[in-house]
Amino acid sequence: MTRKSDAAKRMKELMAELERHNRAYYVEHSPSISDREYDRLLAELAVLEREHPESASPFSPTQKVGGAPLEAFASAAHRVPMMSLDNTYSPPDLREFVERAEKGLGGAAIDWILEPKIDGVAVSLRFEKGLFVRGATRGDGRKGDDITANLKTIRSLPLQLSLANPPEVLEVRGEVYMTRDGFRKLNYEREKGGETLFVNPRNAAAGTLKQLDSREVARRPLEILFYAVAEIEGAAPQSHREALALLREAGLPGHSRMWDCRSVEEIEAALMELDVFRRGLPYETDGGVLKVNSFAQQQQLGQTSKAPRWAIAYKFETEKAVTRLRNIEIQVGRTGVLTPVAVLEPVFVSGSTVSRATLHNEEEIARKDIRVGDVVVIEKAGEVIPAVVEVVMAKRSKDARRFVMPGQCPSCGGRVSKDVVGGEEGIMVRCENLSCPAQIKRRIQHYAARGAMDIEGLGEALVDQLVDLKLLRHIDELYDLTAEKLIQLDRMGNKSAGNLIEAIQQSRSRHLWRLLFGLGIRHVGAASARALSGHFGNLDSLKTAAVEDLTRVPDVGEIVARSIRDFFDKEDNLRTLERLKQHGLNFVAMEDEKPSSSGNLAGKTFVLTGALPAWSREEASEQIRRAGGTVSSSVSKKTAYVVAGEDAGSKLEKARQLGVAVLDETGLRKLLGVG
Numbered sequence: 001m002t003r004k005s006d007a008a009k010r011m012k013e014l015m016a017e018l019e020r021h022n023r024a025y026y027v028e029h030s031p032s033i034s035d036r037e038y039d040r041l042l043a044e045l046a047v048l049e050r051e052h053p054e055s056a057s058p059f060s061p062t063q064k065v066g067g068a069p070l071e072a073f074a075s076a077a078h079r080v081p082m083m084s085l086d087n088t089y090s091p092p093d094l095r096e097f098v099e100r101a102e103k104g105l106g107g108a109a110i111d112w113i114l115e116p117k118i119d120g121v122a123v124s125l126r127f128e129k130g131l132f133v134r135g136a137t138r139g140d141g142r143k144g145d146d147i148t149a150n151l152k153t154i155r156s157l158p159l160q161l162s163l164a165n166p167p168e169v170l171e172v173r174g175e176v177y178m179t180r181d182g183f184r185k186l187n188y189e190r191e192k193g194g195e196t197l198f199v200n201p202r203n204a205a206a207g208t209l210k211q212l213d214s215r216e217v218a219r220r221p222l223e224i225l226f227y228a229v230a231e232i233e234g235a236a237p238q239s240h241r242e243a244l245a246l247l248r249e250a251g252l253p254g255h256s257r258m259w260d261c262r263s264v265e266e267i268e269a270a271l272m273e274l275d276v277f278r279r280g281l282p283y284e285t286d287g288g289v290l291k292v293n294s295f296a297q298q299q300q301l302g303q304t305s306k307a308p309r310w311a312i313a314y315k316f317e318t319e320k321a322v323t324r325l326r327n328i329e330i331q332v333g334r335t336g337v338l339t340p341v342a343v344l345e346p347v348f349v350s351g352s353t354v355s356r357a358t359l360h361n362e363e364e365i366a367r368k369d370i371r372v373g374d375v376v377v378i379e380k381a382g383e384v385i386p387a388v389v390e391v392v393m394a395k396r397s398k399d400a401r402r403f404v405m406p407g408q409c410p411s412c413g414g415r416v417s418k419d420v421v422g423g424e425e426g427i428m429v430r431c432e433n434l435s436c437p438a439q440i441k442r443r444i445q446h447y448a449a450r451g452a453m454d455i456e457g458l459g460e461a462l463v464d465q466l467v468d469l470k471l472l473r474h475i476d477e478l479y480d481l482t483a484e485k486l487i488q489l490d491r492m493g494n495k496s497a498g499n500l501i502e503a504i505q506q507s508r509s510r511h512l513w514r515l516l517f518g519l520g521i522r523h524v525g526a527a528s529a530r531a532l533s534g535h536f537g538n539l540d541s542l543k544t545a546a547v548e549d550l551t552r553v554p555d556v557g558e559i560v561a562r563s564i565r566d567f568f569d570k571e572d573n574l575r576t577l578e579r580l581k582q583h584g585l586n587f588v589a590m591e592d593e594k595p596s597s598s599g600n601l602a603g604k605t606f607v608l609t610g611a612l613p614a615w616s617r618e619e620a621s622e623q624i625r626r627a628g629g630t631v632s633s634s635v636s637k638k639t640a641y642v643v644a645g646e647d648a649g650s651k652l653e654k655a656r657q658l659g660v661a662v663l664d665e666t667g668l669r670k671l672l673g674v675g
Contacts, residue, residue, distance in 0.1 A: 110293075111260065116285045130166030154223065323345045326345060409438070443475065444478070445463050
């Protein structure tokens with residue numbers, strides 16, 4: 001073991017070196033060492049801190065792993081209010097704003113600064129004597145949530161300023177965001193785990209910052225960028241440019257490029273440059289922010305009750321691209337649904353190359369009159385999901401072919417039919433063959449997903465191999481796999497085979513609701529599975545429940561109840577369940593699956609609809625369940641509250657028709673008592 005004095009000295013050296021490398025990477029944008037070497041230095045520091053905890057610093061770069069979960073966020077008041085910016089999408093409106101500013105300053109010349117408008121989450125951070133002491137969300141502008149613990153996990157945030165003589169107080173404003181690559185990796189992991197995908201990087205960053213468990217935050221790829229000084233004690237900068245120089249000197253990452261402008265013509269030219277420049281940035285931007293440089297002029301111009309008169313956000317239109325639709329292919333899902341997918345000539349849009357886009361269903365294709373060979377307009381809905389917006393009719397060729405759904409399954413050749421809903425033919429076309437290889441593959445994938453039975457390592461490519469080689473035909477056969485069988489597969493070594501067998505073994509003891517969800521019963525999502533597990537207590541009771549018994553469960557209506565009954569009436573499914581039972585899977589609800597009778601939401605049923613500003617639906621649902629409430633997927637007279645976010649649809653309308661109380665996220669937080 002290293003001597004105490006030597007260890008303390010080495011720890012200081014490592015901290016200083018790691019902070020230098022962080023500054024080079026995040027502030028100067030010129031990495032000085034490889035990621036591997038950085039991780040080696042970080043690991044060395046972590047070992048020394050474990051051996052000599054008395055010499056460890058609370059501001060060490062190792063302290064970015066998160067701590068114990070919070071019960072709720074504390075409230076944090078902003079000494080200087082966090083104001084919003086007025087927006088414009090129009091060059092004439094922008095000119096009008098510049099003219100108003102010039103008039104407000106009596107015709108004095110204005111030095112403008114234009115910088116990219118990062119699409120992130122606004123935060124305020126406070127440093128005292130150079131040490132990070134508190135961070136908060138914008139909230140209502142006067143007070144927000146104290147998210148200090150979550151911010152400390154961000155690798156690009158120095159916990160100590162790199163200033164020789166830091167001010168007594170420095171409060172700065174910034175944006176927390178995710179890079180496109182980080183966001184894609186996060187959504188890939190969520191998809192593998194059967195979790196709902198985040199809509200866009202901003203939504204993912206906002207949801208992450210609202211996590212009460214900072215250890216979970218530390219696992220997500222958050223970054224931070226700073227753009228303003230809100231408060232400083234001591235020698236204060238006199239302009240925005242000086243403030244940005246101070247932030248850079250302090251080691252706080254900022255924009256890599258800004259534009260100096262002296263006239264509206266220069267501003268418009270800079271915006272055109274920015275629109276090109278931003279496409280090469282690693283994060284999403286939706287416009288530019290124009291600011292008066294001089295703080296004296298900012299003070300003279302003042303502000304309205306909501307926004308400053310010396311700054312404005314110019315928003316760019318959603319990026320679209322035009323390409324040709326080469327073909328329409330059919331994907332077969334785990335429940336047999338046939339989904340048409342557009343195969344496109346690759347086109348670059350919103351930061352990535354798009355070659356495929358969903359077309360939803362036959363009705364949607366007919367409504368937009370989309371034909372194979374058409375030139376189409378593509379955009380990324382929410383900057384992520386590729387969508388065919390419209391057809392460029394003027395460019396339609398004589399050879400463009402109408403699309404017709406196939407009369408048989410493209411995977412197995414089996415018969416297909418349209419769903420019947422309420423006695424009428426629906427829009428979903430489904431393969432009727434339960435032994436269809438495509439369905440088998442997707443069912444096994446669903447069963448193994450993180451949101452269901454959580455069998456790590458059983459991804460799409462491996463499932464495809466196992467089914468194609470006829471090593472798997474039913475989910476219960478997973479438990480007959482051996483390491484000897486697995487090592488016959490491509491790219492499967494002894495270690496990987498052993499890890500997968502261990503993961504399969506661990507799945508035997510999962511919660512009952514996970515098994516119910518993993519079985520892939522039509523219309524039974526994770527929320528319904530939780531409700532069924534808690535209500536019936538064991539699979540044998542659920543298996544024999546009549547439709548009227550099932551509809552007494554908060555999240556189960558007539559259609560869902562009949563789907564469950566149909567599932568358990570099929571001999572093939574009963575045989576699968578019996579084999580799963582013989583393999584030792586858990587068929588009994590655990591204590592934490594049963595509804596709480598002590599929480600302040602006990603006995604109340606909630607329905608979530610639309611995108612909430614900060615929480616993902618899973619996070620909001622978990623908060624409700626912790627408080628004893630139940631989350632349902634459909635609105636009925638039993639529903640106590642509908643929680644409506646952005647783009648809420650028919651569920652909100654049904655709530656109004658039934659007179660069900662409607663809450664936004666703020667209202668839900670008040671009910672939960674989490675601020």
